[in-house]
Amino acid sequence: MPELPEVETVRRxxxxxxxxxxxxxAERRDAPPGxxxxxxxxxxxxxxxxxxxxxxxxxxxxSAGDELIEHLGMTGVISSTPPPDHLRVxxxxxxxxxxxxxxxxxxxxxxxxxxPRGDYRSLPTLHHLGPEPMSDAFTxxxxxxxxxxxxxxxxxxxxxQRPVAGVGNIYTDESLWRAGIHPxxxxxxxxxxxxxxxxxxxxxxxxxxxxxxxxxxxxxxxVAGGTGxxxxxxxxxxxxxxxxxxxxxxxxxxxxxxxxxSYCPRCQR
DNA sequence: AGATGATCCTGTATGC
DNA sequence: TGCATACAGGATCATC
Numbered sequence: 202m203p204e205l206p207e208v209e210t211v212r213r214x215x216x217x218x219x220x221x222x223x224x225x226x227a228e229r230r231d232a233p234p235g236x237x238x239x240x241x242x243x244x245x246x247x248x249x250x251x252x253x254x255x256x257x258x259x260x261x262x263x264s265a266g267d268e269l270i271e272h273l274g275m276t277g278v279i280s281s282t283p284p285p286d287h288l289r290v291x292x293x294x295x296x297x298x299x300x301x302x303x304x305x306x307x308x309x310x311x312x313x314x315x316x317p318r319g320d321y322r323s324l325p326t327l328h329h330l331g332p333e334p335m336s337d338a339f340t341x342x343x344x345x346x347x348x349x350x351x352x353x354x355x356x357x358x359x360x361x362q363r364p365v366a367g368v369g370n371i372y373t374d375e376s377l378w379r380a381g382i383h384p385x386x387x388x389x390x391x392x393x394x395x396x397x398x399x400x401x402x403x404x405x406x407x408x409x410x411x412x413x414x415x416x417x418x419x420x421x422x423x424v425a426g427g428t429g430x431x432x433x434x435x436x437x438x439x440x441x442x443x444x445x446x447x448x449x450x451x452x453x454x455x456x457x458x459x460x461x462x463s464y465c466p467r468c469q470r
Numbered sequence: 471a472g473a474t475g476a477t478c479c480t481g482t483a484t485g486c
Numbered sequence: 487t488g489c490a491t492a493c494a495g496g497a498t499c500a501t502c
Binding site: 202203204257272273274275276277308310311312324325326360362369370418419459460461 | 493494495496497498
């Protein structure tokens, strides 16, 4: 499941390849028209000025005032070689080598669309996205402000992308385990000290996962087809029924905000 | 307005 | 072997 570290890994590969290239054509392939692929044709003839990222969204400003937005969803993979199936979008690029970009997305939760630059009204999550976890803006005080007064479970709040950008199911479970916070705990009820611990845990987990090129469990691949190496460093995600590496208690499983959640019943309160 | 649950989608795993 | 069912979870929308 691509979260911030996976998307950042992809961004770093795309940047030297795509920056400055002109899009010769942008075509929807095996997918019906719809908002997930809106205005793709507008990309034709525009130059890619840079390859940026906010949370799990790839943001590519184009030379005629538009912006190409890519979101990998659950199973989205960007590559420079044609995939065997489930090809949704194909870009033809200027230049001599690696002239095509392919977007494969088995489950079609991803998006690949063009908007007027900076106009994120059609993408409410991006429009209201919280601070980047690796930026100076993501402080303990900012996180505390964002959680204040909320009765929703901390897991649901973090997954909602408002308190912090780009943290999904895997890294939420990891961060809450590290900070010793029960995933069902009401966001507004967490002490200042604990919130600060959670902020540090998120920064550490996301930072280490970026270094490892993300977590490959099944679908996620880098642009070159490689895998991420953070899976072996996971301490909590998917560990239900196994012993907690910190205290030895058996990890429990719960469903919170429609997502499988594993946590240690002893050291997460 | 905040919180909650349903929905989309398809491959993989499991049970009978 | 075949069939049914459960599960995986990004974001968005409807409904309290």
